[in-house]
Amino acid sequence: xxxxxxxxxxxxxxxxxxxxxxxxxxxxxxxxxxxxxxxxxxxxxxxxxxxxxxxxxxxxxxxxxxxxxxxxxxxxxxxxxxxxxxxxxxxxxxxxxxxxxxxxxxxxxxxxxxxxxxxxxxxxxxxxxxxxxxxxxxx
Numbered sequence: 001x002x003x004x005x006x007x008x009x010x011x012x013x014x015x016x017x018x019x020x021x022x023x024x025x026x027x028x029x030x031x032x033x034x035x036x037x038x039x040x041x042x043x044x045x046x047x048x049x050x051x052x053x054x055x056x057x058x059x060x061x062x063x064x065x066x067x068x069x070x071x072x073x074x075x076x077x078x079x080x081x082x083x084x085x086x087x088x089x090x091x092x093x094x095x096x097x098x099x100x101x102x103x104x105x106x107x108x109x110x111x112x113x114x115x116x117x118x119x120x121x122x123x124x125x126x127x128x129x130x131x132x133x134x135x136x137x138x139x
Contacts, residue, residue: 033123036139037110040125043069044137048127051135056082070122072136074100081133092116094136099126103134 050058059071059082073082078095080088094100102109103126115122115138126136 033112036123037125040069040110040123040137040139041108041127044125044127044135047071047137048129048135051129059084068139070138072138074126074134074136076104076132097124097126097136099124100134100136102126103128103136 047059047062050062054061056073059073062071062084069084071082071084072080072094074094075081078093078100080091080094082088083091095104097111098113099109099111102111107128109124109126111124113122113124114120122138124136124138126134128134
């Protein structure tokens, strides 16, 4: 009888710890994603301001500075005008990407998914510029 109670208590403690760990991991993941989204939005705002002052050439001048942030400029037809990590000539049309569609519709959009290009989970923030292009920043 005592052994059965001990086994039940052990199972109960293990299940409780697993549930706590899953909840804790979910909360930390969500907070980290929100912080990354805020950071990307701030970077996009800075880049948007620089583009409005200096034009699209600003992006090409900043290629080496933006080593860990991927910056993409997309025209209203979804064609990639500029990408800081890949040759824009070989990239697919980005008009169907969720964050890009949302930016064209509402002015801004976000998404977290695996990148088709670099095969890594990324967080994306897209911002429609005054000229109709979409600036997308990702990490």
